[in-house]
Amino acid sequence: xxxxxxxxxxxxxxxxxxxxxxxxxxxxxxxxxxxxxxxxxxxxxxxxxxxxxxxxxxxxxxxxxxxxxxxxxxxxxxxxxxxxxxxxxxxxxxxxxxxxxxxxxxxxxxxxxxxxxxxxxxxxxxxxxxxxxxxxxxxxxxxxxxx
Numbered sequence: 001x002x003x004x005x006x007x008x009x010x011x012x013x014x015x016x017x018x019x020x021x022x023x024x025x026x027x028x029x030x031x032x033x034x035x036x037x038x039x040x041x042x043x044x045x046x047x048x049x050x051x052x053x054x055x056x057x058x059x060x061x062x063x064x065x066x067x068x069x070x071x072x073x074x075x076x077x078x079x080x081x082x083x084x085x086x087x088x089x090x091x092x093x094x095x096x097x098x099x100x101x102x103x104x105x106x107x108x109x110x111x112x113x114x115x116x117x118x119x120x121x122x123x124x125x126x127x128x129x130x131x132x133x134x135x136x137x138x139x140x141x142x143x144x145x146x147x
Contacts, residue, residue, distance in 0.1 A: 002113040003071055010102040010111065018095040020115070022088070029093075035086045037093075037115075054115040056097055059108040071112055080106075080115040084113060 002018070004010050023027065027039040027048050040046065041047030059071065061078020075081045080114060082098035101107055128134060 001073070004109065004111040004113065006029050006109055007103075007107070010109075015097055015102065016099070017096070018113070020093040020095065022091055022093045029088045031086050031088045034137075035083055037086065037088065050116060052122070053115070054086050054095055055081055056084055056101065056111055056113040058101065059083045060106075071110075075112075080108075084115070086115075 004015065009015075024037045024039065026042050028042065030038050030040065032038070035054075037051040039048045041048050041049065055075065057071070057075035057079040060080050061076055071079070080101065082101045084098065085096035093115065095113070097113055102111065
């Protein structure tokens, strides 16, 4: 999460393009036509984790926020939201914030720029008292079939 606190800060040349270092092992990062990121495992070709298209939002609508809405976690109700242009290179993730939003006089600061990440394949397990030595960590759907 990058927080831009003022319109003056938004004019900094460093905000024209943000480069985040990227180092992966065992996965290949890609970005789709909508800006969503995906890390695909080298072995098996399955998604290991993903990130929705990075977005940015302003503080408009703050007066409408409930006490449980945290603008550093997600865009609150009523906030102006724009997608951030995203590309992936071998060693970096490149984000290009929406400059029109940063210079618009209607933008309410602070502005939040967020490349979120989500696990695509969460792990799960369970314990069976009748079979205490049996591993039930991420069983396949075939393991769960019964009569």
